[in-house]
Structures are given as structure tokens and as C-alpha cells.
Amino acid sequence: MEWKNIKRLLAPAALMLALPGTVLAADCAEFEGIQHCAIGNARLSTTSAGLEVTGFRSSSDGVNIALPGATSWQMGTALKGNAAGNASLSVTAFASGSPNSNMMLQQNGQRFDISARFTGAAGGVKSVNGAKTAATTTGGTYSALVYNNGVLQGGVGNIPNGARAMYVNHGNINNPWDPEPWDPWNDPWWWPWWWWNDTGFGLVAQTGGCFHTLSSSAPIVFNMPDGRQLRGDRVELVEEVTGSGAYPYLSFDGIRVTGTVESVTITSETVRR
Amino acid sequence: MKSLRTIALLLLLGAPWFPRPGASEPASSVSPATEPGEELLAGEATVFINPENLHNSFGHALGNLDPSRWHPLRDGKRVFLMNWVEPQADARAGDGLGPLFNANSCSFCHFKDGRGHPPEEGGAEIPVLVRLSVPGEDGASLPEPRYGWQLQDHGVKGVQREAKIIVHWEQIEGRYPDGEPYTLRRPRLDIQDLADGPLAPGTRTSIRTPPALHGMGLLEAIPDVAILALADPADANGDGISGRPNYVPDLRTGGKALGRFGWKANQPTLEQQNAMAFQEDMGITSDLLPTHACGPRQEPCLTAGHGGQPEAPLYELGRVTLYTRLLAVPARRDWQDPTVLRGKTLFRQAGCESCHHPRFETAAKAALPELSGQTIRPYTDLLLHDMGPELADGRPDFEADGNEWRTAPLWGLGLLKNVTKDARLLHDGRARGAEEAILWHGGEAEAARERFKNLSKADRAAFLRFLDSL
Secondary structure: OOHHHHHHHHHHHHHHHOOOOEEOOOOEEEEOOEEEEEEOOOEEEEOOOOEEEEOOOOOOOEEEEEEEEEOEEEEEEEEEOOOOOOOEEEEEEEEOOEEEEEEEEEEEOOEEEEEEEEOOOOEOEEEEOOEEEEOOOOOOEEEEEEEEOOEEEEEEEEEEOOOEEEEEEHHHOOOOOOOOOOOOOOOOOOHHHHOEEEEEEEEOOOOOOEEEEEEEEEEEEEEOOOOOEEEEEEEEEEEOOOOOOOOOOOOEEEEEEEEOOOEEEEEEEEEEO | OHHHHHHHHHHHHHOOOOOOOOOOOOHHHOOOOOOOOOOOOOHHHEEEOOHHHHHHOOOOEOOOOOHHHHHHHHHHHHHHHOOOEOOOOOOOOOEOOOOEEOOOOHHHHOHHHOOOOOOOOOOOOOOOEEEEEEEOOOOOEEOEOOOEOEEOOEEOOOOOOOOEEEEEEEEEEEEOOOOOEEEEEEEEEEEEOOOOOOOOOOOEEEEEOOOOOOOHHHHHOOOHHHHHOOOOOOOOOOOOOOOEOOEEEOOOOOOEEEOOEOOOOOEOOHHHHHHHHHHHHHOOOOOOOOOOOOOOOOHHHHHOOOOOOOOOOHHHHHHHHHHHHOEOEEOOOOOOOHHHHHHHHHHHHOOHHHOOOOOEEOOOOOOOHHHOOOEEOOOOOOOEEEOOOOOOOOOOEOOEOOOEEEOOOOOOHHHHHHHHOOOOEOOOOOEOOHHHHHHHOOHHHHHHHHHHHOOOHHHHHHHHHHHHHO
């Protein structure tokens, strides 16, 4: 069976799973033993699939997830984009009440841009002809690694903070040889986001650098900054930490998920401290 | 080629715009100009903070950190962040808090390696300390007979806290000569619920707020001789500024050493400063200070359990000391801005650099070469100065008298508000910013304060912009 057909078969089931359930009286809810609080216009509700977050009207709407003293966190998700095909999702980690890093997914029609921004690095000092000056005023680079079924497929390093790590062309989201692009008239509008089924964040024990993860329900093709195409089901965006001038994060306190998607359903969640 | 370079150098030296050694000009004629490397407050150890990450300005590793020290630094931060708990039956790392204490972690007071949260009106959870002493026969300080050197406002189970500490604020209105109004505030200490009876007659109290920790290792690396060269105890040059060293006990050597840490420069090394904070602030013993800070008649405190002897083993004290030595100083911002340059000139003209000394060269430190041979710009002389009666606590501290305070370093001043949002300055946190801190200057600094007050409003703003750039 072609994946295109599987997608259409699964669509109603996925929609049913995501039907709104009981709207919680308070804007906070515990799920999997973890406290979640809606922010902005967002609302929380429980569904048979998990904890659903809706009401994303602007990029400041979403959910705060309290994870005091955490060193890693993982969240299974069911995501729905918007009808305009330009939704975004931002996953921001906080340490001591301040943002420590962020991963951004930005849909633009059939294309997803994936980028990250970390804060552990700082610019250093360099000498030019004896005169010392700033090596960089912002600092910070990261690596983008692609895994398939747990096996590293390749990666690109030295990506400047905030720059795009990779993109996914939704027309070929599963099959790079599929010439048929996403058809917004015939394909369900929420479909592109349905592929992303897991996201996470953590600290690399050896370096103290931070990392974001993003997984898809099946292997897809990631277009890397060096022009390569890597097929995999999981990406890791890893902060590059050299020590000099770096900020030594040892844990984080929470995650904030915001964006302009239609909804985020948290289907599972784990935290390690 | 060599001769060409020599000729070029001679031409450069002869050029009228090149400041020759010894050719000091009156401050008023200093033209606003940048100086090579002036943004690098800590030389090669400086870090340029990502503008999106200014809230973490003070916790970065030295910009020139040897990669081999990255893991030790992180180990030190673990101790720094550790929430100590009361002694447990099964000895474990991190037990030994109390019996009496003010805080259960280093980071409680030094929030994000900064100055901690300010005292609030009537607030109960305020990381301020109250130092105590009574006058001895020779005028030197002795510990308060019941409560010791410091009031601890927390106790472990079965040990009553020594007191409740509240700070009230009195508003003081004032005006600049040009009519611009300002408001200062003065703290009034309210000590309630003293557990062991009233304080002894004549007890002197002094409120202290925690200092920020950036650049501490570099301050430690300044050679004694460079600090002492700035001392002028008898004001021999007649400029109204004395500057005295505070010689204090060095517990490692058993002798005396130049004090350079603490609001009155009463600690000679970071290790000793940290050991003292462990003992007095958290009730944790170390090999340097192996006893609890209990008064002689505080039986519950004296008989309480302990979390090991010492509770902070040498390696833990060493780790946290290394951590504090390796914290970087952020680079200046906007140092090329014409208003900032104007402010720098005004700062000099006001005579502030007489105490807030802008430049040192650090000594060679074999164990930590990153700290060695750096040109640093801490804006302190690490000496004691009479700051006048308004700031005086009347409490001698070794060779510091009751009017004297160590010149506070100004590097990182403009970033305090980014780290703690409500930065407070001076020893008791009374100043809600640099402007109020200046207006509290008295004694040797009174003339500089008056020069500041007599500036035009625009010049005062430029002056403060300069301070904000540090």
C-alpha cells in the first residue's frame, strides 16, 4: 500500500483521537506525574489520547511544563498544524527561570524548517596583530545529527545559533522518490504535523551542552545545510560546548511549548533527574 | 625592515595624539576616545555574552579557560548549587547543614552567581546577613557573647533560630543643585524573637548583602605590591584619598595577609572567604574552620549532630573555590558610544578613579595560567576608604575601622539588573542603582560625590551610562 493511501486511511482515526475532551476547570493539569499549565490563550483538556493543548492564537500561547532539577525530558506528541500551512512550534527549555535553549519548527507550505538556539556559549577574545578584540559577539554553534532506528546516519556541525539546521520537504516527507507534492486541497491540512510524534530536551552529561530531539513516526528525508540528504526517524540538535567562556548548565527547570499550531496532544511524557 | 619598523615606532611615539608615559593630562582635557582593549575588562579571560543570555552574565567560564578545567568547573558548580540538608543518620554527601544557618546553598544568596535578591520591606526570606560584634578593650571587635559573629535566622530541627531579621526602609528626599529631585532610602534593622535573650549592651550590627562572584579569581591574582602601591594611609599626596590595606589572619599560613575579599576586605583568599561562608552562612564545617558557629551558651546548637568532620571535605571546599576562581567577567557594552565615552571622561574628572582604580596586571599563577598576566579593569583598588558617617557601621573588622569599606569593583555593574532584576548596591543593599550609590558616598568620596551632583542632568546621565557599560 502506498504511504499516501495509508495517510488518508489514518486521518479520521487521528482526528478522533484528537477530539476535545473535558476542559479542565483550572489552567493547570498533572499528566504522567508532571505539572502542566496553560499560558496565554491556550487551554488544557484531557482526551483519550492524552493531555491536549488548544487555543494557540499567537506565538505566546502554549503550555509550561514544570521539571525542576531535570536533566532530560521526552514528550510523545500528536500535533496538528493550521489550515494556512504556516504553523510553528517552539520548544524552549528554562533553567533558573530563564530561557536556556530553544528549538523551532516552522512550516511553510510543504516545507518544514528546523532550527535551534542555545545559550551556553559566549564569545571570546582573539588577538589580531597584537591587538585583542572580540572573536565573536554572540558565540554559539550546534550540530545537527540524523538517526535512523537508533543508528547515526550523518550530521553537520558548526551551525550558527539560530540558523536553520535542516529542512524537510513535505512533498517527499516519507518517500524521496515520490514526485507527488503535498496537495493542500486533497491532503488533510493537519497532516504534515502528524508525522512529528516525539520531542525531547536534555543535557549531555560529558560536556554540559544541551540538546533537542525531534522524532517522526517513520523515516523521512532531512535536507542538511551541506546539501546532503539524510534519511532518518530522529534528529538531535546538540549544542557545541568547548568550555572556554561557556555557561555550565547542570539541570533545567521546565519546558515551554508555544506556537501557532492548531493543537498539541501530549501522549506520553518522561523526565529524568 | 627592522629599521623601518623602528622609524615607524619613533614616528608614532612622537605623534602628538599618542599618550606618552608620564605625560598625564588634567582630566578636564581628556578627549572622549576609546582606549585599546578597554572593553576587555578581564583581558583574555573576558567573555562576550550573547545579548539573549544576559541573565546568565556572571556564570560563564573564563574566556580563556583551559579545556581540561571545564569538568572541574562543572564539579564545582554542583557543590555551589547543592541544597545542603540536615545531618543524616547515614552520612551522605550534602548533609551537614546547620545547626544554625542563613541559607542552605551557595546559590541561594549568590543567585546565578550574582548579588542575590534585595531585602524587601518586612520581608522574611531575604538573603541578608547581620554581622555582630562587641567592642573589646583595645577597640577591636569581639564576638557577641551569646550569638557570635553573625545572626543565623534558621535552625535545623530542634535548634531554634537565633532571631528573625527584618529590614525597614526610611525614605530620604533630596535635590541636585539644578533642582532635580531624588529619593534615597536608609535601612533600619529590626531584630525580633532573639532566642537567647537580648544582644549584649554596645553590640554593633551590620547588614550585609552577598556580592556577585564574577572575576573573583582575577582579583585574587592581583599582586599585593600593586595594591599596596596605591595605598596612601596618611594621605601624603594631599588629595583627600587615603586608601589603607586591611591585614587579616591567613588561616592556611597562620600569619597575616592582605585582605581583599568581603565588604571590609576581611578575607585574604577565596578559599578562606568560602570556608567562612560555609561556616557562618550555612553551618558547614571545613578543615579550615572545623567548628560550628554556636555561641558558648547555645546548648542545642553545641550538642546537635553533624554531617561529618569536617562536613565539607577538603575536596568540596576546593571544588567550589575553583569554581569561584574560574568565573569570567563579561565584556563592556557600548564602550564606543559617544555618550559613554563622555561619561568616562566625567568619571575621571570627578576623581572616582582615585579609588575605583581602573587597571591592574595580574601576577603569574602557575596553577591557573588563565588568570596570569592579564590586563584587567576591575575599577577597584581593594583598599579601605572612609566612606563617611552615613555608610558607617561603627564596627571594626581587623584593621578596618567603623567608617571604612573596601572599594567595590565596578566591573559587571551594568549587568547586575539583568541577572537579578532588582540589583541593589552597597554593603546593605540600600542603593537601588548606581546613582543612589554615588549619592551615598561620603568621607573621602564626598568631593567626588559633590562633583557628580554638580554636573548637568545630561552629564549625570552620561556618567551613569558609562557605569552601565561596565
